[in-house]
Amino acid sequence: MTNKFNKNSVGIVEPKTVEIKQSLKLDCGKTLDNFSLVYETYGKLNEKKNNAILICHALSGDHHAAGYHKEDDKKPGWWDSCIGPGKPFDTNKFFIVSLNNLGGCQGSTGPNTIDKKTKKEYGPDFPIVTVKDWVNSQKLLADFLEIDIWACVIGGSLGGMQALQWSISYPNKIKNSIVVAAAAKLSAQNxxxxxxxxxxxxxxxxxxxxxxxxxxxxxxxxxxxxxxxxxxxxxxxxxxxxxxxxxxxxxxxxxxxxxxxxxxxxxxxxxxxxxxxxxxxxxxxxxKALDYFDPAEEFEGDLSKAFEKTDSKFLVISFTSDWRFSSTKSREIVKSLVKARKKVSYSEIEANQGHDAFLMPIPQYLDVLKNFMDNIN
Amino acid sequence: MDRKDFKIISNWIKKDSTVLDLGCGDSTLLDFLTSTKNITGYGFEKDLEKVKESIKKNISVIQSDFYTGLGEYFESSFFDYAVMTHALQENKNPDKILKEMLRVANEGIVTFPNMGFWKNRVELGFLGRMPISKSLPNKWFDTPNIHLCTFKDFEDLCKDLEIKILEKKVLDNSYSSNFLCKLSPNFFGEIALYRFKKD
Structure with a gap:
C-alpha cells in the first residue's frame, strides 16, 4: 500500500461489503433476515487473530475512518489522526476494523436500501435499531472476519456507547474498551x-x-x-x-x-x-439510538451490575469544554466501573473544542490513547 | 526499586489486598505493590503528565483531586488500604483527608517530611529562615507544602481524630533508619511513615 501520502497514513483504502445471511432479532421486536455491512480494515490480522480492534462511529460517522479512497481525496477518513502506522491505533501492530452501522446511509443496510421482501426502499419503515442491536450486528461481522475476541473496542460519543455495550453484551469477547466523550445514558437536555x-x-x-x-x-x-x-x-x-x-x-x-x-x-x-x-x-x-441507550436499565438501574461479568479493561476519556457529553457523564461510567472493581483509567483532557475534541489531534489526548494501547499485546 | 519507604509500605501491606494511592504520581509505588504483593486498586492523580505515565505502566489511574474524587468514586470500606506518600502536607484540610482515607479504607498509610527535624529547627530557630532541604526543596512562596507538621503534631491530630497508630517508621533523607532516628525521632527523623486505623 505505498502511496503519495504521509508515511503515517494508511494510504488508499477500499471499503468492502459483507452480506450477513443470518437473521438479527432487534430490540424493537422486528427481525432483519439478512443485511449488509460496509466496512474497511487497516493493518493485518495476525495468525493468532488476537490483534483486532473495532472502531465504532458516532452519529454522523461511517466506515471510512482512515486513509483515502482516491489519490485526489481532499480529506482522509474521520479518525485519521488516530489510525495509521505509529499512531495510537497503530496499523503496524493492530488489525483495525471500522464499519458503517446498520441503519446508516453509507452502504450498510438502512433506510435508503431496498427491502428484498417488498422490493421497495425501506425508507421510514426501516426498524429503529439500538446500540445493542448494532453491537449484535458487529458481533456477526466479527464472526465473519473470524475474530473471536477483540483486543480493543473503541469509540467516541455514540461510538463510545457501543464500546460500553460490547463489554456488557459480550463480556468475554473484548479485552479492552476505550470510551471517549460518551455517556451511559443521555440527559433530558440531550x-x-x-x-x-x-x-x-x-x-x-x-x-x-x-x-x-x-x-x-x-x-x-x-x-x-x-x-x-x-x-x-x-x-x-x-x-x-x-x-x-x-x-x-x-x-x-x-x-x-x-x-x-x-x-x-x-x-x-x-x-x-x-x-x-x-x-x-x-x-x-x-x-433515537442515542436517546434509547441505557444499559443499566436491564440491571435494575445499577450500571455497575451491567459491568460485573466483563473481562474488559477500560480507558475513559472526557474533555473539559464538552458540554454535550460532559465530564460528569464520563465520571459516572468510571464510578460504576470502580464499583464493579474493574480495571479502569480515566483522564479529563484540557481542550476548548467542545464535544468535537474527540476527533481532534490533541497531543495530550493522543498520548493517553497511545500509552493505553501500548499495553495491549 | 531502592526506595526504602516503598519497601516498608510493601511490608505493611497484605498480599492480594486492595489499595488506593492518593496522589499516585507516576504510579511507581502501585506498580511496585502490584509486583510484590499482587495488589489491585487505583491511583488518584491530578497531573495529566503523571496520569499518562501511570497508564503507560498499565496501572488503573483516575485523574481527579482528592477532595471531590474520594466522595464521588468510593463507597465506605471499599479498600483495604488508602496510601498517601508525601502529599499530606499539600492538602488544604489534612484532617479531613485522614478521615476520608479511613472511610474508604480499613487502614491508612501516610508518609510526610518532619518539620521538627533538627536541621529544620536550626534553620528556622537560629537562622530565622524557612528551611530548605532534600525533603523540603521549595522556597516558601513557591511550595505545594502548605500544611507542614512535626511527627508530634501529626500524632496529636490522630489522637483528636480518634485514629490509632498501628506502626511508625522514621527515616533520614536517604530513606534509611539510623540509630539517631530511633533514639529521638522527632528531632533526628526527616521522613516518617505511619500506618493507622480508626480507634
Missing part, C-alpha cells in the same frame, strides 16, 4: 436537543413522512437545521468565540436576514455539506 433536530426534519414539507425519495426531494431545510443545532452543541462557547468571534463576513451589517456574521456562514456551509452526504431517515434513527 434528548431535548435530539428532539428539536427530529422535529426540524419531520416538519419539513419535503419530508413526506419519510418517503421523500419517492417524491424526488430531500428534506433539506429540516436536515440543515438539525445539523446546525447539532453542530452548535458539539462546539464550545470558547471555541466559537475563538473561531468566529463577532466577525462579519463582508465587513458590514446588512440589516437583513441573510448572512451577516462569519458564524452564520460557517453553520450554513456545514449544513449544506451535511445535507449532500447524509440521509434524513438515518439521522432520525441515529438520534
Amino acid at each position: 434528548i431535548a436537543f435530539n428532539e428539536v433536530a427530529r422535529q426540524a426534519i419531520i416538519t419539513d414539507p419535503d419530508f413526506h413522512d419519510g418517503r421523500y425519495n419517492n417524491f424526488g426531494v430531500i428534506p433539506k431545510r429540516g436536515l440543515s437545521i438539525a445539523r446546525m443545532l447539532g453542530h452548535i452543541t458539539y462546539l464550545s462557547d470558547d471555541s466559537m468565540r475563538q473561531k468566529f468571534g463577532r466577525d462579519l463576513r463582508e465587513g458590514k451589517l446588512h440589516f437583513g436576514y441573510d448572512v451577516d456574521f462569519q458564524v452564520e456562514s460557517y453553520l450554513r456551509y456545514q449544513a449544506q455539506a451535511f445535507v449532500e452526504r447524509f440521509d434524513a431517515n438515518t439521522y432520525l434513527l441515529m438520534t
Whole structure:
C-alpha cells in the first residue's frame, strides 16, 4: 500500500461489503433476515487473530475512518489522526476494523436500501435499531472476519456507547474498551436537543413522512437545521468565540436576514455539506439510538451490575469544554466501573473544542490513547 | 526499586489486598505493590503528565483531586488500604483527608517530611529562615507544602481524630533508619511513615 501520502497514513483504502445471511432479532421486536455491512480494515490480522480492534462511529460517522479512497481525496477518513502506522491505533501492530452501522446511509443496510421482501426502499419503515442491536450486528461481522475476541473496542460519543455495550453484551469477547466523550445514558437536555433536530426534519414539507425519495426531494431545510443545532452543541462557547468571534463576513451589517456574521456562514456551509452526504431517515434513527441507550436499565438501574461479568479493561476519556457529553457523564461510567472493581483509567483532557475534541489531534489526548494501547499485546 | 519507604509500605501491606494511592504520581509505588504483593486498586492523580505515565505502566489511574474524587468514586470500606506518600502536607484540610482515607479504607498509610527535624529547627530557630532541604526543596512562596507538621503534631491530630497508630517508621533523607532516628525521632527523623486505623 505505498502511496503519495504521509508515511503515517494508511494510504488508499477500499471499503468492502459483507452480506450477513443470518437473521438479527432487534430490540424493537422486528427481525432483519439478512443485511449488509460496509466496512474497511487497516493493518493485518495476525495468525493468532488476537490483534483486532473495532472502531465504532458516532452519529454522523461511517466506515471510512482512515486513509483515502482516491489519490485526489481532499480529506482522509474521520479518525485519521488516530489510525495509521505509529499512531495510537497503530496499523503496524493492530488489525483495525471500522464499519458503517446498520441503519446508516453509507452502504450498510438502512433506510435508503431496498427491502428484498417488498422490493421497495425501506425508507421510514426501516426498524429503529439500538446500540445493542448494532453491537449484535458487529458481533456477526466479527464472526465473519473470524475474530473471536477483540483486543480493543473503541469509540467516541455514540461510538463510545457501543464500546460500553460490547463489554456488557459480550463480556468475554473484548479485552479492552476505550470510551471517549460518551455517556451511559443521555440527559433530558440531550434528548431535548435530539428532539428539536427530529422535529426540524419531520416538519419539513419535503419530508413526506419519510418517503421523500419517492417524491424526488430531500428534506433539506429540516436536515440543515438539525445539523446546525447539532453542530452548535458539539462546539464550545470558547471555541466559537475563538473561531468566529463577532466577525462579519463582508465587513458590514446588512440589516437583513441573510448572512451577516462569519458564524452564520460557517453553520450554513456545514449544513449544506451535511445535507449532500447524509440521509434524513438515518439521522432520525441515529438520534433515537442515542436517546434509547441505557444499559443499566436491564440491571435494575445499577450500571455497575451491567459491568460485573466483563473481562474488559477500560480507558475513559472526557474533555473539559464538552458540554454535550460532559465530564460528569464520563465520571459516572468510571464510578460504576470502580464499583464493579474493574480495571479502569480515566483522564479529563484540557481542550476548548467542545464535544468535537474527540476527533481532534490533541497531543495530550493522543498520548493517553497511545500509552493505553501500548499495553495491549 | 531502592526506595526504602516503598519497601516498608510493601511490608505493611497484605498480599492480594486492595489499595488506593492518593496522589499516585507516576504510579511507581502501585506498580511496585502490584509486583510484590499482587495488589489491585487505583491511583488518584491530578497531573495529566503523571496520569499518562501511570497508564503507560498499565496501572488503573483516575485523574481527579482528592477532595471531590474520594466522595464521588468510593463507597465506605471499599479498600483495604488508602496510601498517601508525601502529599499530606499539600492538602488544604489534612484532617479531613485522614478521615476520608479511613472511610474508604480499613487502614491508612501516610508518609510526610518532619518539620521538627533538627536541621529544620536550626534553620528556622537560629537562622530565622524557612528551611530548605532534600525533603523540603521549595522556597516558601513557591511550595505545594502548605500544611507542614512535626511527627508530634501529626500524632496529636490522630489522637483528636480518634485514629490509632498501628506502626511508625522514621527515616533520614536517604530513606534509611539510623540509630539517631530511633533514639529521638522527632528531632533526628526527616521522613516518617505511619500506618493507622480508626480507634
